[in-house]
Amino acid sequence: MAHSYRQIARDGLWDNNGVLCMLLGMCPAMAMTTSATNGLGMGLATAAVMAASNLLVALFRERITQEVRIPVYILIVAAMVTIVDLTMNAWLHELYKVLGLFIPLIVSNCLPLARLEAFAAKEPILPSLLDGIFMGLGFTLALTAIGAVREIIGSGTLFADASLLLGPAFHFMELRLLPANTGVLMMILPPGGFLTAGLMVVVKRMLDVRAGKGIQMTGAHSVA
Template identity: 55%
Template sequence: MMHHDTQPPAAAAHRNRQIWAAGLWDNNIILKQSLALCPLLAVTSSATNGLGLGLATMVVMVAANLLTSMAKGIISKAVRIPANIIIIATLVTLIDALLNAWLHPLHKVLGLFIPLIVTNCAILGRVESFASKSALLPSMLDGLAMGLGFTWVLTMLGGIREVIGSGTLFANASLLLGQHFAFLETTVIPEYRGLLLVILPPGGFLILGAVLAIKQKTEQVLAERRAIAAAAVTGAQS
């Protein structure tokens, strides 16, 4: 039986904002949970590759959360995890076949990392901890928010590595993603000879470490500002 969301509009809106904030920043798959680091380091040698893998993963997350939420009333708890894995594996197989058929150059570049989406702990984690216990709309939003959070980090890291490593941004976007994405291709530093280290996996570690440090410092500064503002309000009230 499908459960309908009966929360008041204000409460539902607040819950939706929390879902978006968690997926995009507060509980980001990479920046907070430190999951999916293997494809992160191997695939994000360019922004195009990061965007491609991120979008494929996002589609799987949204569909897996949707199907799990719809089926939660008919799947026994005893077999819920194996059933969820079957759902995810089926979706990844479909995505892999579609990419191979319609975006074959991108499929060749991403290679083994498309089937390995099945083993992404973040997908099974969201399906098990959220979608299997939540209504349809929140489950879809959670999958979309987490997927977008994963995608923007992959694309950003790929872009940083690509600019520093080769002086381009979204190189081969039209070849890998289709002609509609040709407008993304940019030469940021003309006649740049490149820095190979940044393109290789060790460079991924270095860039990821720098991004994590910036995130931690940003959150620290914001927390200090909130504490100062709260103290000022308390002092004014007293």
């Protein structure tokens, strides 16, 4: 099946966005988006796992039988998560300490497994790699956007502690947008995560309807 690489990118970033459209990976989307920095770090870790896992499954899809495909997918994702976990612990230790247990829990995230089953297991290597990259980037954008809204309203900052978590080169990202002690505490607590994610899903669907596309669920959604 021929694929438009532009459409693969558009699906991952917007049309089939894992969080805002398929509503997958909601656990890290709720728990790790108290700031834009945390959302960015968690999203990029997941994107790296998805890209590598899609590539490996597409590469060996002819050798993976239907009977054992799910255990094999989980094993591949677990191996990629272990590599990402060790890499972040070595090179981004402060961010690693913040993300904590949620890095290993990428193994149980529905989004990587859904894309392996719906796309990588059926398609050639390059489209599968691009699907993993752009689905991961779409996940990253969603988590960063949710984290940014919660952080601005809850703390009055944007990308706070980015230089501590990601390195001194990211100091320019740290902004204070509202006076100190004026934030709404609820936004950085669990209710704020559900409220922000729900409103962003509504906004996306309104934009889709305004663009004349409506809400279209593809076969890949059903599998996911």
